[in-house]
Structure formats: C-alpha cells, structure tokens
Amino acid sequence: MNSKKGNTGMNRKTFLKNCACGLCTCAVAGLIAPESVSGAETKAPENWQIDFMRARLENLLQIIVTTLDEPTQAKVLGKLGRECGKGVVKGFEGNPEGFWDHIKTKWLDRVEYDKDQGIIRLWEKERTQCNCPLAALIKVPKTMCSCSVGTQEGIYEALFNRPAKAKVEESILCGAKRCSFTITLQPKV
Numbered sequence: 001m002n003s004k005k006g007n008t009g010m011n012r013k014t015f016l017k018n019c020a021c022g023l024c025t026c027a028v029a030g031l032i033a034p035e036s037v038s039g040a041e042t043k044a045p046e047n048w049q050i051d052f053m054r055a056r057l058e059n060l061l062q063i064i065v066t067t068l069d070e071p072t073q074a075k076v077l078g079k080l081g082r083e084c085g086k087g088v089v090k091g092f093e094g095n096p097e098g099f100w101d102h103i104k105t106k107w108l109d110r111v112e113y114d115k116d117q118g119i120i121r122l123w124e125k126e127r128t129q130c131n132c133p134l135a136a137l138i139k140v141p142k143t144m145c146s147c148s149v150g151t152q153e154g155i156y157e158a159l160f161n162r163p164a165k166a167k168v169e170e171s172i173l174c175g176a177k178r179c180s181f182t183i184t185l186q187p188k189v
Contacts, residue, residue: 058138065141073143078150085154096120096159107131109178118185120156121169126177135173142173152181162188 045053064073092099100111112121124131132148134140145168152166163186170176 054138057134061138061141061144065143070143074146074149077143077146078153081147081150081152082154083150084147085151085156086158088151089155089158093158094161096156099155099159120183120185121180122152122183123180124178127172130172131179140173142171145171145173145179148179148181152183156183156185160185162186 064076068076089099092102096113100108104111107124108122109125110123113119129135130140130144132140132144135144148171149166149168153164156164156166164183165186166181166183169180169182171179
C-alpha cells in the first residue's frame with residue numbers, strides 16, 4: 001500500500017508482487033468493455049496495464065507451445081480462432097458473396113467457390129506480417145496458424161450454416177508471402 005498523501009491504492013510494484021501469477025481478476029476486470037459490465041463505470045486502461053496484459057498473453061502462448069503436444073495446441077488455438085471467426089462474420093451469416101466482397105476491401109485477394117463440391121479456396125493479399133491483429137501486438141508462434149484454421153471454420157460454418165473443415169495451404173508465419181486456405185463444407189449434421 002502507498003501511504004503518501006493518503007493514497008491507499010496499490011502501486012504497480014505492489015500489485016505485481018501481491019497478485020498471484022501476475023494475473024488476477026482485478027487486472028482483467030480493468031480491461032473489460034463497458035457494455036459487458038452492467039451499470040459499472042469503466043475507464044480506459046493505463047499504458048502499463050495494456051503492456052502488462054500484452055506480456056501475459058505472449059507468455060501464455062509460449063506456455064501453450066512449450067507444454068502441450070502439437071495436436072492439443074491445435075485444438076486449443078483452433079477453438080480460440082473459431083470464436084474469432086464467429087465475430088468476423090457477424091452481419092453476413094448466409095451471405096458468403098457479401099462477405100467476400102467486404103473482405104476483398106481489407107485482406108482477401110481472391111476466392112474460388114466450387115458450389116457442387118462444397119470447396120472454397122482463399123488467397124489473402126500478399127504482405128509481410130500475419131493478418132491476425134494479435135500478431136501486430138505481440139510475438140506469435142507459428143502454431144497460431146491453428147488459430148487461423150479455427151477462424152476459417154467459424155466463418156464458414158456461420159456463412160453456410162453447416163460444419164466446415166479448413167486447411168492452411170500457405171502461411172506468412174511459415175515463410176510464405178501470403179496466407180491461403182482451403183475450406184471444405186461438410187454435410188449438415
């Protein structure tokens with residue numbers, strides 16, 4: 001506790017020293033969006049809080065990569081990506097052409113859709129950095145491509161209202177100039 005001038009709040013060193021594993025619900029609560037906290041006033045996080053959470057997330061990804069076998073990493077990161085995909089497609093459910101037109105303005109270069117076979121091939125625009133917004137903030141491992149697989153599956157399941165399986169064909173994280181995917185729509189269950 002800081003006793004200077006009657007301030008009873010914790011300073012950063014005390015917070016980090018007392019907070020289990022460097023991450024606790026009070027830190028996370030400070031970063032929650034206002035609409036997710038009923039009736040509570042929130043303020044924008046301070047820079048140190050953002051840096052703190054960024055470092056924790058980077059550490060978490062490294063822990064996943066160094067402690068889990070590859071199939072488990074793919075499963076965990078794929079589930080993370082699937083949730084992201086559901087958010088990316090909002091407002092375009094059932095409208096793949098509208099979605100493709102929209103993302104061509106952002107990151108998609110080309111799409112081929114074989115309706116009879118239920119196969120979609122996507123080529124993103126060439127670039128030097130991974131398209132994932134997380135990669136712009138922290139160092140991401142190559143296994144983050146499993147997250148992208150989950151994202152594609154989440155997107156196409158929402159667009160077509162049926163299961164989808166995605167496969168990375170090329171990846172910036174693995175040295176390519178772009179990311180490309182093949183998505184195969186599965187029969188409705």
